[in-house]
Amino acid sequence: MDIGIVMNAMRDPAGLPAQPIVFQVLMVITWVLHIAFVHLALGSAGLAIIAFHRRGAGPYWERLSFGLTKVAKVAVSLLIVLGVGPLLFTQVIYDPQWYTSNVLSGRWAIAFIFTLIVGYCCWFAFYQVNHAGAKKRIGLYAWSALALFFLDGLIMHALSYQELLPQQWTQWYAPAGDVDTRGASLHAIEWARYMFIMGLSVPGVGVFLLVYAQYFAGRTDREAAYLSFAHGLGQRIAQWGFALSVPTLLAWQADLPHASGLALHPVGWLLVAGLVAMAWWMHRLNPATHGYLPAAASIALLGLLSLWREIIRTAYLRPFGYDVYTYPVHFDWPSTFLFFITLTGIGGFVGGFYLLLLYRSGRVQNCYTAERPVARLGTGALAALGLWIAVFLAYGIAISYRDGFI
The missing domain is CATH 1.20.58 (Methane Monooxygenase Hydroxylase; Chain G, domain 1)
Incomplete structure (x- = not known):
């Protein structure tokens, strides 16, 4: 069986209402918005928990925990809403791959919805009870929520990665010739890729703290000492976060198929250089630098990452004769x-x-x-x-x- 012929036959017979490049560009752009709030939600949730447990270490940790708990609550809502766009455009031009992957891991695709609901409810419970004098045991709500958020990220990663391995679909669906319709397994996980993308939540929250300090600088109810604390903490987190993201990105690069030519692709190495440059900039950051500039640079870096994901997807599917630009178009x-x-x-x-x-x-x-x-x-x-x-x-x-x- 030629899997490439099968994939092309599985395309929507109605075709596309416009050229495929339109949906490809929209998918890259909307994924940037989605992943930015994923990083903000995970990063702010993690730092809110750390700040919650460090309330006795200084006068500002508790205050920071309150603020970041609210940020994570809103960010989860926005990442869900903004995730609709890239999912829609993926279904438009990569529908054979996406639907096949979801069928192969059907139980996990459905579990994603329920675990996300439970995780958000746990975080909302933490948000409701996280106030001055709160007992440490309420941190269990936050840790449970964060664990479920990372599980949801793993499910989405596996569903996306399984799209790229059509040569293994038959083996996953019918191992040893016996059809398995349970959809009970996550069949493929690329840990380096998962750790890199999820790990960007660390520098993400660091950059957010720089924006946070800049944004509230003009308000009289935010004293300068607290904002200076947030700025300094954000700078340190961003510096180490960007630096520690380089090894996981290199591990992902090393895991790419050698025959695809991706290992030497300039976009991948430009992404590496961008992380190194951001880490150096955060290390040398002038306190007078406007806090929005690192945020703008970080969004540009996410744009490069989104483009890199699409280049990788194209390279993985090209050997099977699947090309989005040959998708039938009916204007x-x-x-x-x-x-x-x-x-x-x-x-x-x-x-x-x-x-x-x-x-x-x-x-x-x-x-x-x-x-x-x-x-x-x-x-x-x-x-x-x-x-x-x-x-x-x-x-x-x-x-x-x-x-x-x-």
Whole structure:
């Protein structure tokens, strides 16, 4: 059996509504947003637990634990929402691989949902009881949540990695010729890759603390000594986090197939150089440096990582004759137009308004009164939402009338 012919035959016969490169680019971009909040959730949760247990070591550890507990709670919500985008685009152009991997590990794919719910509930319980004078035993909620979050990361890693090994699908599905439909195993785990990507949560929370100190610098209820503590701690965590990420990335590089040419690919080594440069920068960081600059550089580094993942996926599947650029395309201009209007209009105006409102309101201590540009953006967001609803309904009515439903 030629597995390449099978994979191409499993593609959606309806094809794609636009060129594959569109969905490939969108997948790379949306994964950056998703993984950034994964790192923030894991990093802030881990540091919140450490700070919780170090409450007696200094006056600011307890305060930091309270703040990071809230950050992790919000970050988990956002990583779930922002994970929809890359999952959607993966299903669009890599549907044979993704669905096969999910069937092969069906129990784990379903368990992911339940363990994520339980983990989030455990963290919310910790958030509710983490206050001054709280007993140390409540840390059990936090440790349980963090363990489940890492398990969920492992499940997603295995499902993604199994996509890249179609030559082993038959063996996993029917070992020794006996069909196994239980989906009870995670068949392939690349530990170096998993440890590297999850380990980036350490420098991620370090960089966040630099942003945290910069953001609250103008508020009178955040004393300079506390912000200096957060900045110094973030700098040290980021420095060591980036440095310690280099060995795991090199281990991942060494584990790539030698025949694929990936071991010498410039993007992979540019990623290594980027980590080294970030570690050196954090070591030499000038206290006067704006805290948002390391965050911008970190996002750029995640963009390079997202691109590297896609290059690796392409190289793994190329020997089997699977090429996303040969996916059948049946142009559907109305749906494509609606998609990008939604992305730019709703995402740009409405999402931009909410982000700007949250950013500006958090920088004042008491009641926030919107400045004129923020108020105008709010008006524009409301108009864009109304227009989008009108276009959506008009399009649906027109299609229904054309097809004889009304």
